[in-house]
Amino acid sequence: MNSHRYILLLLIVSLTTRICLSLPIAIASEEKLKLTLYYEALCPACEDFVVNYVDNIFDNGLISIVDLKLSPYGNAKINPNGTIVCQHGEWECRLNTIEACSIHAWPAPSDHFPFVYCIEKLNSEGKYTEWETCFEKLDLDPNPVTDCYSRGIGHELELQYADEILALEPPHAYVPWVVVDGQPLYDDYTDFISYICKAYKGSNMPKACLGLTRIITAPTDTIKSFNHVCYLEEDNVKSKSKPKSTLSKIISSTVASWMT
Ligand SMILES: *[C@@H]1O[C@H](CO)[C@@H](O)[C@H](O)[C@H]1NC(C)=O
Numbered sequence: 001m002n003s004h005r006y007i008l009l010l011l012i013v014s015l016t017t018r019i020c021l022s023l024p025i026a027i028a029s030e031e032k033l034k035l036t037l038y039y040e041a042l043c044p045a046c047e048d049f050v051v052n053y054v055d056n057i058f059d060n061g062l063i064s065i066v067d068l069k070l071s072p073y074g075n076a077k078i079n080p081n082g083t084i085v086c087q088h089g090e091w092e093c094r095l096n097t098i099e100a101c102s103i104h105a106w107p108a109p110s111d112h113f114p115f116v117y118c119i120e121k122l123n124s125e126g127k128y129t130e131w132e133t134c135f136e137k138l139d140l141d142p143n144p145v146t147d148c149y150s151r152g153i154g155h156e157l158e159l160q161y162a163d164e165i166l167a168l169e170p171p172h173a174y175v176p177w178v179v180v181d182g183q184p185l186y187d188d189y190t191d192f193i194s195y196i197c198k199a200y201k202g203s204n205m206p207k208a209c210l211g212l213t214r215i216i217t218a219p220t221d222t223i224k225s226f227n228h229v230c231y232l233e234e235d236n237v238k239s240k241s242k243p244k245s246t247l248s249k250i251i252s253s254t255v256a257s258w259m260t
Contacts, residue, residue, distance in 0.1 A: 031204070033199055034179075035068050035192065035196060037049070038168075040073065040087065040092055041092045041120070042123055043176075043229070045228040045229040046074070049189070050116065053190055055113075057193070061208050062196060064204065065196070065200055065204060070103055070109075070116060071161050071164060072103075073162050074096070074175040075230055076093065095119060095123070099119060102115045102145050106140075106144070114138050165177075174231040180196055180199055196209075
């Protein structure tokens with residue numbers, strides 16, 4: 001081996017070592033807990049959960065230890081031709097897609113959550129057709145969201161969310177379906193903060209976890225809220241076995257027609 005090649009080899013080895021050694025440090029500082037909310041627009045228990053429960057983690061400091069992921073698809077169905085049918089009709093599909101577009105446009109939870117909250121709040125007041133007022137209320141540029149929607153990107157995002165919720169193990173039975181670090185909370189979901197605090201192993205325990213009894217004061221009756229969850233219908237379960245390739249083939253052909 002000549003000296004040039006030897007030096008080059010040394011360089012590659014030292015670089016690789018540095019990259020590998022720096023990885024565990026990066027992961028250690030990422031000690032957040034994954035909180036995923038599977039939900040759908042116009043489902044009363046989902047509106048209630050977003051507005052009266054999830055919103056609290058942005059005020060009580062819990063967001064600093066939580067990696068919040070919203071999945072706005074829920075129990076919708078995909079037709080063989082790639083169009084989506086939603087439990088609560090066309091408006092649910094539209095708002096799910098708009099919310100998916102907002103997550104796509106503003107990936108940080110602190111950026112998209114206020115918009116999602118705004119829409120869900122309007123939904124809970126029966127004013128869901130006024131969702132566009134959320135841009136003005138929050139001083140947000142509507143273009144990234146409306147472009148995503150009108151160009152069919154939102155529809156593709158929805159198909160991805162569909163794949164994610166249908167791949168859940170154990171499978172979801174209803175929405176809101178709340179998963180903390182891979183574990184579904186079932187009908188205990190309104191208590192998600194205590195689950196997060198219990199599961200957190202990091203060194204930055206938020207104060208909110210210490211005064212737990214005070215922060216979990218349900219603004220609405222938990223049982224009343226649970227009565228309004230939206231169950232997965234039987235015929236949706238079958239679509240779980242639908243091959244992905246069929247879906248991706250029909251996406252492009254149906255986006256145009258779906259938009260009209
Ligand atoms: C897609 O299929 C559904 C039912 O299978 C039908 O109602 C709808 O009109 C179809 N849409 C398009 C764009 O072909």
